[in-house]
Amino acid sequence: MPELGRAALVAALGLILYAAIAGGWAAFRGRRRLLDSAASALVAAFAATGVASLVLLAALAARDFSFEYVARSTSRELPLGYTLAAFWSGQAGSLLLWLLVLTGSASVAVGLNRGLVRDVLPWAVPILGGVSAFFAILLVFIASPFVTQAAPADGAGMTPSLQNPYMMIHPPMLYLGFVGLTIPFAFAMAALASKRTDERWIVATRRWTLAAWTFLGFGILLGAKWAYEEVGWGGWYAWDPVENAALMPWLVATAFLHSVMVQEKKNMLRVWNVVLVAGAFGLSLFGTFLTRSGVINSIHSFTQSSIGPWFLGFIAVVAAASTALILARMTHLRSRTRLESLVSREAAFLYNNLFLVALALTILWGVVYPLVSEAVRGVAVTVGAPYYDFFALVFGLPLVLLMGIGPLVAWRRASLRSLGASLLWPAGVALAAGVVLLVLGAGSSPAGLVGYTFGAFVLAAIVLEFARGTRARKSLAASGWLAAFTGLVARNRRRYGGYVVHASIVLLLVGAIGIGGFSTTTEARLAPGESLAVGGYRLQFLGADQRRGPNAQELRANLAVYRGDERVGTVAAGKNRYLAEQQTSNEVAIRTDWLRGEDLFVIGDRFHADGSVFLKVLVNPLVNLIWLAGFVFVAGALVAMWPDAREQRRLAGRLALARA
């Protein structure tokens, strides 16, 4: 029923335009009923977009190739899971998902904040409508998923590298992150437009920002896991422009989540915070532009399209409007509070912000420079991993160090003696860890050794914070250790949830250094019966075989894996020849040793007519800590964003008093 899908999208566009225009007029003229109607239009647009999404899902499930979109992204042999995931694997479908998530988030955000920021909402509704209108216009006029054709006998199928379970969840996570950043942006701009620049817009959008940031962070890690398993070069992050597209807004949102605490505690950094919110949103749009415009050549970019100029135009409008609004409201944002000391918690947050933003801007330049060079000079250049690695080290290591120092410094000012006393234990643990690692041979990677030492420092600082906090809580509440611990976390979820997130970053660091600095690689051409040795393993080539998979011809080299003289298992690495797509993909074999945290990673590179195979084999130590970090990260983020009833009551009481 493509007609229903088209009609639903047109209805969504009409409703969204109404929300933007009528909402703007209601805010300008102070019309309550018009505003309520405009807010309802956002909900109605969500419903209409939902209907359009159901139509597309039904067409995908039925493999209705009269839909151009379905024929282009699926085939009869494609398993159902991937067929449904084709919803977001193509251009139009992913834009539809953007709009669905955006109108849904906007409806919920407006509905939940009618009490707390009711005087900011009149401007939030048209801003949310304006952003949604852009995506609805693209869907109706530029990239509709409901274009029909005479149905071919079979579809073109899905790009083989997308046929991976992680691709069923990684893109929606990123979209939830990208789209989620719209909410704090809309409320921040609405607070400026309505001249209500007090703390409420931050409180109203805090969980939205945290949720968007969590989705984005987890989505980036899921993408890394996909790249590790599917792209098959043995690494996990390659500074690909599309990977960077998600990392940049995540870094800026991270900076915001830290600096916003300074505004809440000290009423400082008010201009900086709205700049960060606008920057994170602008970068999320830029990220979508990079992924979807086909302007860059990336393993993650699957489309070539004409939406690039539209996106650039919209990003320019958003940047210009946000800048103008921030400048116009500068007098409302100025703070009378000043930094009291360079040795204080707020100063630590400021340093953290400078490093995070510097890293994000450095990555942005690395992404943009090739585009600028090609546009201006006509010369295609590539900014490679060494550029990013250098700046990741220069800005990343001080950031890790600050993760350990920051929590131990008091607000306002701390004497160096007091700070020294706080740092003594973590520094001692770090030093001991460094010496032990040096003795164990970790000195082969000096940057890795420094990273591990800093990581030990951060973990020790986190443990110290939990231990001292629990002890103080125990003496205050005269309770047991467990009650003191849970009371400590419950009373300041953001702080202690944040520490868990810091621990996840240390895990990520340990895993990244492990694979980056200490992995072992070997390559060899083996005939059946021959062996190769790598990193304590011996692999014996047993022979190759072919089998028919659900939608591909699978060629595998079977290898027996030995550790010492003991045979510990068998792995099969090779290639898949996808029939509908007429493409070949590498299918690596990964054997995980959970006790050691390492992977044996086998790439069946070339199969020869004489029955031999050319293999590349890596032993990646500690790589699994990267994936573990993802779960710890989500756990910490959940603690941080868990609703705090006491805070809600306090805010409601304050607002009631102010309005009394």
Added chain:
Amino acid sequence: MEAFALILAALLTVALVLFVARPFLRAAERQDEHLEDADPAAALRLALLEERDRALAALKELEFDHRTGKVSDDDYRELVGSLRREAAQALRALETKEVGKGERVRANVRR
């Protein structure tokens, strides 16, 4: 099939339009058609309440940090005075502005 889809689309459109028009259909129930104008006094009160809460929270945090050992005795003595002064200033400013509402504010602060 096409006709069925078009009927569904028409029904969807009517339902959505009715949903959006609800605030106007219920117009008679509404007393306050105009959104509240910005109230400078309420905004100032809110700013002062934020200031008060910030100062009280800072005092509470300082006490806890002192108890955990993060803030030394010397640093504590140096900081606690200025924080108490700030909290007192915020409370005084609130009471000055709270003509007719002072009792409620004080009650809330005590709570």
